[in-house]
Amino acid sequence: MNEIKKQLLNVADSCVKCGICAPHCPTYTHTQNENESPRGRIALIQAWAGGHLGITDNLLNHIDNCLLCRACEKACPAVVPYGKLIDDFRAEIHEEQSTPITVKIVKSIAESKRVQRSVQLILNVYQQNKLQKTARLLRLPKLFGLNELDRLVPNYQEKETLKNYYAAKNEAKGDVGLFVGCMGELFDFATVSAAIKVLTQIGFNVHLPNNQTCCGALALHDGDKNGSLKLEQQNKIAFENKDLQAIVTIASGCGTTLREYSAKNFSVKVMDISHFLIHTDFDFSNTLKPLDENVRLHSPCSLKNGLRTDKSVSKLLQKIPELKISPLPETIQCCGAAGSYSLRHDKMAKTLLNELLTTALETPSDYLVSSNIGCALHIAAGLRERGEKIEVIHPIVLLARSFI
Numbered sequence: 001m002n003e004i005k006k007q008l009l010n011v012a013d014s015c016v017k018c019g020i021c022a023p024h025c026p027t028y029t030h031t032q033n034e035n036e037s038p039r040g041r042i043a044l045i046q047a048w049a050g051g052h053l054g055i056t057d058n059l060l061n062h063i064d065n066c067l068l069c070r071a072c073e074k075a076c077p078a079v080v081p082y083g084k085l086i087d088d089f090r091a092e093i094h095e096e097q098s099t100p101i102t103v104k105i106v107k108s109i110a111e112s113k114r115v116q117r118s119v120q121l122i123l124n125v126y127q128q129n130k131l132q133k134t135a136r137l138l139r140l141p142k143l144f145g146l147n148e149l150d151r152l153v154p155n156y157q158e159k160e161t162l163k164n165y166y167a168a169k170n171e172a173k174g175d176v177g178l179f180v181g182c183m184g185e186l187f188d189f190a191t192v193s194a195a196i197k198v199l200t201q202i203g204f205n206v207h208l209p210n211n212q213t214c215c216g217a218l219a220l221h222d223g224d225k226n227g228s229l230k231l232e233q234q235n236k237i238a239f240e241n242k243d244l245q246a247i248v249t250i251a252s253g254c255g256t257t258l259r260e261y262s263a264k265n266f267s268v269k270v271m272d273i274s275h276f277l278i279h280t281d282f283d284f285s286n287t288l289k290p291l292d293e294n295v296r297l298h299s300p301c302s303l304k305n306g307l308r309t310d311k312s313v314s315k316l317l318q319k320i321p322e323l324k325i326s327p328l329p330e331t332i333q334c335c336g337a338a339g340s341y342s343l344r345h346d347k348m349a350k351t352l353l354n355e356l357l358t359t360a361l362e363t364p365s366d367y368l369v370s371s372n373i374g375c376a377l378h379i380a381a382g383l384r385e386r387g388e389k390i391e392v393i394h395p396i397v398l399l400a401r402s403f404i
Ligand code: SF4
Pocket: 014, 015, 016, 017, 018, 019, 020, 021, 022, 038, 039, 042, 072, 075, 076, 077, 078, 079, 080
């Protein structure tokens, strides 16, 4: 037995098969199939690593169907590091699996600034000249197998070129790094500029090193461990030597991955922006104007099961006078976005999304707030498809709008 199999077996053996995780698992909830439960997947990996099961399509599919939402990991009394187990298994069998073209496209955009610039130019033409509308009317994305990718593309947004340093507007309290992520600049510029506005106004110098890159989550969860380690190394270099109090993230999916980098001097500094803001000594009471609006609050899995700082978002939003916050119930599971999952498993992704939207829409609201760009794009696409006009935004955008 090779060393990796031994390690996988050791981790899998820590599962006591109690099944407490099962009701928390979206794929088990929807299939009632033990092989689609955390316990079942662990048993499959255990059997494979122990030499009792070969690599079969069934085995690969059951592991591939996992969203890596890590709800099971949070519920597990034996603290089985489920996410790591799946990532390590996927890395070990990487050669046995093919990556769909849509996921390859997203990965190549995520990992290269040059490709991002080209995509930006193409998107500008595609969206500003109504080509997107026409292409969708003619069902061209579906014809080319790009439907799932096209539905996620948000409407056109104005953007500026980002500088790599923004000085504090008031007396400086310190320096922070801002991790923009691979998709932030391209698809969520409003969140990037709101984060810069809020951080500088409350007294932080903000560094955005332009050699920062994708966090590596897409590669890691796809089993491409070497690819993810390369990105980890590049981010470490980008943020080193800057005497930063924190490396602030505006997408909880990226935050979770950065927080789990092996370089501890980097990972301990990583904080979701809402969590960072409520732990500063800044007094927001004279800075925020009332917003008499209703917010439906979505907690991404990466925020509640990965970073586990979801409560900080409502604490932060409660600082906005007159804002009415209504969190989605705990019974709502993963939205189905899950990195590149919705591109591979559109049926399950849409089932989960529909459940979330049906519940969310029971309470009329002006905004649906989410701290992760992947979830926000997936949820916004679902709302557009239902003809709903609710704006899906990051909490920091709402906070920036409330700034006097
Ligand atoms: S809760 Fe933990 S120990 Fe129990 S079956 Fe699930 S993974 Fe195994």
